[in-house]
Amino acid sequence: MKQMTILQIDSSGRTTGSLSRQVGQMVTHRLLQENPNLIINYRDVAQGLPLIDEKWISANFTPFDQRDDQAKDVLGFSDKLVSELQQAKYIVIASPTYNFNIPAYLKAWVDLIARAKLTFEYTENGPVGLLKDKKAYLVIASGGVPIGSDADFVSQYLKHIMSFVGITDVKIIDATKIDLEELTQNNAEALVT
Numbered sequence: 001m002k003q004m005t006i007l008q009i010d011s012s013g014r015t016t017g018s019l020s021r022q023v024g025q026m027v028t029h030r031l032l033q034e035n036p037n038l039i040i041n042y043r044d045v046a047q048g049l050p051l052i053d054e055k056w057i058s059a060n061f062t063p064f065d066q067r068d069d070q071a072k073d074v075l076g077f078s079d080k081l082v083s084e085l086q087q088a089k090y091i092v093i094a095s096p097t098y099n100f101n102i103p104a105y106l107k108a109w110v111d112l113i114a115r116a117k118l119t120f121e122y123t124e125n126g127p128v129g130l131l132k133d134k135k136a137y138l139v140i141a142s143g144g145v146p147i148g149s150d151a152d153f154v155s156q157y158l159k160h161i162m163s164f165v166g167i168t169d170v171k172i173i174d175a176t177k178i179d180l181e182e183l184t185q186n187n188a189e190a191l192v193t
């Protein structure tokens with residue numbers, strides 16, 4: 001069995017001064033403190049991700065056993081992102097609010113991990129998520145839109161996507177309410193409980 005992980009995903013376009021990155025990192029390290037048997041798997045989607053295109057969609061809609069080498073190759077990176085999710089016990093997604101929504105690279109990540117028969121499946125009763133026994137922490141930063149308000153499509157959307165792939169244990173952390181000067185590894189406990 002593969003080693004379980006804490007999957008930390010950053011998506012802010014800023015690498016310095018980013019609230020979501022700093023709070024997300026604190027959440028991850030606190031989780032690691034409480035779960036020393038896990039390892040961190042880090043992915044910074046702001047460094048760039050491919051967008052799904054005609055070749056990708058065609059390969060994805062080809063049944064597993066009919067995919068040729070080219071189709072398998074096209075789906076390779078998406079498969080890797082899916083396996084990162086499957087291996088995660090905890091998923092920490094740090095997202096800024098860009099124009100009322102998640103950054104485009106984080107949406108690219110969502111497009112690459114939402115895979116029928118891998119992370120969800122269609123049933124008579126509609127789609128069902130296939131990921132089990134995971135908890136997600138959604139660390140959201142905004143400039144003015146109050147987190148949890150009707151205009152906060154970021155937490156609504158990410159929560160919906162998590163549930164869509166089977167992750168219903170979700171905690172939303174409003175990064176704008178965290179005092180970074182006060183926050184240390186030792187008092188970060190409240191973030192993860």
Ligand SMILES: Cc1cc2nc3c(=O)[nH]c(=O)nc-3n(C[C@H](O)[C@H](O)[C@H](O)COP(=O)(O)O)c2cc1C
Binds near residue numbers: 014021096141144145
């Ligand atoms: C391109 C861009 C668009 C933004 N759009 C919004 C917005 O629609 N609503 C909002 O409340 N804040 C908006 N902001 C502010 C950011 O959400 C805020 O600065 C947040 O702290 C960014 O996350 P970070 O600190 O992790 O980089 C925007 C910032 C940028 C750079």
